[in-house]
Amino acid sequence: MKSHFFVPPRLSFRFFPIWRRHMLVWRKVAATSIIGHIADPMIYLLGLGYGLGSLLPQMGGTSYMVFLAAGTVCYSTMNSASFEALYSGFSRMHEQRTWEAIMNTPVTLDDVVLAEALWAASKSLMSGTAVLAVAWMLGLTHSALALWLIPLALLIGLCFAAIGLIMTALAPGYDFFMYYFTLVVTPMMLLCGVFFPATQLPPLWQNVSAMLPLTHAVDIARPLMNGVVPPDALLHVAVLLAYASVGFYVSLVLFRRRLSQ
Amino acid sequence: MNPVLSAHNLHKSYAGQKVVDGINISINKGECYGLLGPNGAGKTTTLRLLLGLIEPESGHIGMLGLSVPQHARESRLRVGVVPQVDNLDPDFTVAENLLVYGRYFGMKDSEIEARIPLLLEFANLAHKRDVKIPTLSGGMKRRLTLARALVNDPDIIFLDEPTTGLDPQARHLIWQRLRELTAQGKTLLLTTHFMDEAERLCHRLAILDHGRMVAEDTPRALIAKHIEPQVVEVFGEGVTKWADESAAQYSSRFEVSGETAFCYVEDAQPLLAHLKGYAELRYLYRPANLEDVFLKLTGREMRE
Numbered sequence: 001m002k003s004h005f006f007v008p009p010r011l012s013f014r015f016f017p018i019w020r021r022h023m024l025v026w027r028k029v030a031a032t033s034i035i036g037h038i039a040d041p042m043i044y045l046l047g048l049g050y051g052l053g054s055l056l057p058q059m060g061g062t063s064y065m066v067f068l069a070a071g072t073v074c075y076s077t078m079n080s081a082s083f084e085a086l087y088s089g090f091s092r093m094h095e096q097r098t099w100e101a102i103m104n105t106p107v108t109l110d111d112v113v114l115a116e117a118l119w120a121a122s123k124s125l126m127s128g129t130a131v132l133a134v135a136w137m138l139g140l141t142h143s144a145l146a147l148w149l150i151p152l153a154l155l156i157g158l159c160f161a162a163i164g165l166i167m168t169a170l171a172p173g174y175d176f177f178m179y180y181f182t183l184v185v186t187p188m189m190l191l192c193g194v195f196f197p198a199t200q201l202p203p204l205w206q207n208v209s210a211m212l213p214l215t216h217a218v219d220i221a222r223p224l225m226n227g228v229v230p231p232d233a234l235l236h237v238a239v240l241l242a243y244a245s246v247g248f249y250v251s252l253v254l255f256r257r258r259l260s261q
Numbered sequence: 262m263n264p265v266l267s268a269h270n271l272h273k274s275y276a277g278q279k280v281v282d283g284i285n286i287s288i289n290k291g292e293c294y295g296l297l298g299p300n301g302a303g304k305t306t307t308l309r310l311l312l313g314l315i316e317p318e319s320g321h322i323g324m325l326g327l328s329v330p331q332h333a334r335e336s337r338l339r340v341g342v343v344p345q346v347d348n349l350d351p352d353f354t355v356a357e358n359l360l361v362y363g364r365y366f367g368m369k370d371s372e373i374e375a376r377i378p379l380l381l382e383f384a385n386l387a388h389k390r391d392v393k394i395p396t397l398s399g400g401m402k403r404r405l406t407l408a409r410a411l412v413n414d415p416d417i418i419f420l421d422e423p424t425t426g427l428d429p430q431a432r433h434l435i436w437q438r439l440r441e442l443t444a445q446g447k448t449l450l451l452t453t454h455f456m457d458e459a460e461r462l463c464h465r466l467a468i469l470d471h472g473r474m475v476a477e478d479t480p481r482a483l484i485a486k487h488i489e490p491q492v493v494e495v496f497g498e499g500v501t502k503w504a505d506e507s508a509a510q511y512s513s514r515f516e517v518s519g520e521t522a523f524c525y526v527e528d529a530q531p532l533l534a535h536l537k538g539y540a541e542l543r544y545l546y547r548p549a550n551l552e553d554v555f556l557k558l559t560g561r562e563m564r565e
Binding site: 004014017018020021024025028096097098100101102103104105106107108260261 | 275312314315316334335337338340342344346348349350351352353357361362364365366367413
């Protein structure tokens with residue numbers, strides 16, 4: 001690989017017109033998108049929450065519904081950013097050649113990739129906020145601390161957008177993304193304390209779980225939902241930031257290599 | 262006069278294969294300059310190098326007084342690009358495509374909105390302003406892509422095969438627009454493999470093959486320099502046999518390609534008189550053109 005692929009990201013506000021472009025596309029399908037953001041977590045919350053919740057005793061000191069609500073905020077935001085960075089990002093890069101059109105202007109690849117990451121994180125922000133609103137309406141949380149879930153959704157979004165963009169940079173086609181969802185996203189949902197506490201896992205898997213970004217997201221979200229300041233919040237935020245920045249840099253290096261062909 | 266776009270001794274290879282191999286270009290303001298070449302000759306790679314989208318292994322590029330790729334971004338502020346494959350935003354209307362694209366140049370919305378009617382007028386798309394892209398014809402999409410390349414009122418316009426895939430009517434309209442642009446003093450750099458397009462539009466052109474420039478001049482001078490003035494294309498039953506026996510005697514140079522013998526001559530009369538004795542052969546007598554030069558310099562074998 002050539003050395004200029006590795007230079008640090010050159011970030012600028014030129015990403016903003018690209019972000020606005022993605023926003024304008026989204027606004028055309030906003031109604032469908034918002035219904036999706038609300039319906040999907042509602043179905044999980046109500047289905048699993050009432051169904052499974054009625055069989056379960058309290059979990060982690062709260063009702064199962066409350067326990068699940070915090071997990072749902074996290075996995076929803078993970079899903080939104082991942083889908084956007086993978087499928088929509090690949091479409092803009094490869095199918096529609098949107099990136100090519102943009103890079104013929106005074107905008108560079110670094111700006112384009114930054115816009116992708118921030119846009120995917122914006123989608124996470126929307127879906128996280130939607131789930132929080134649902135949880136609020138169902139009376140699952142009353143604490144003002146829960147409002148911190150809104151910036152948290154943005155951070156989770158950035159983290160999974162960055163990791164997802166690595167996949168997009170490597171993907172030969174859409175089929176490739178199945179591996180990521182089957183081998184990374186779904187296991188993460190099960191290992192990171194979304195549906196049950198990670199402490200239920202065998203010790204080896206608990207160690208794996210502790211390294212995964214979604215675990216750290218859940219560890220911040222759950223106390224906040226219960227109106228408690230999360231212990232070790234700074235550590236968890238640092239882990240998410242690390243995943244976001246390393247992921248972003250790696251994806252950028254890979255995109256530079258891919259698009260230099 | 263200082264060239265607005267120049268490249269000196271450009272080299273670029275992919276996986277050990279030389280794609281651009283020592284190209285020199287110097288283009289003046291207001292000029293329409295053409296890059297001709299078979300598929301894989303290095304035309305598109307040359308454009309991408311000049312735009313600063315990829316880095317050359319060696320060589321120097323200057324565009325509008327700025328060094329590329331070091332200052333590619335700044336120089337692209339005053340450049341418009343019509344890419345080979347359409348990349349309009351399918352989710353947007355015609356006008357939205359222009360608005361969104363103008364923003365990438367840092368233009369204010371009010372500034373772009375003021376230009377949109379002019380651009381649509383230029384592209385004959387005023388009546389399609391609020392129509393979505395998938396409903397446009399190929400020619401309309403191409404015109405919109407040209408209009409989009411003009412949103413920032415550029416000094417130089419890059420056009421990568423601007424009329425490929427268009428019907429003759431659509432092509433003529435594009436040609437007319439491109440001539441208007443050069444008349445306004447814009448500099449055009451275009452790639453094409455349509456010889457008539459190059460002959461009509463380009464003030465000067467270069468023929469590329471295997472990443473090298475094999476000839477460069479005005480279309481007329483290229484024809485005068487590289488080829489005999491007259492061509493007789495002979496075809497029909499038994500043409501191969503006839504060519505083997507007689508073509509050399511009556512032409513300064515000849516080539517057999519497929520079912521046709523191309524006879525290049527200074528004076529066609531003796532050959533035409535001779536052909537009267539062969540009722541089964543038919544012929545086309547015409548002045549030499551750019552395609553003859555192109556085929557002479559790059560060969561007749563297929564490139565894939």
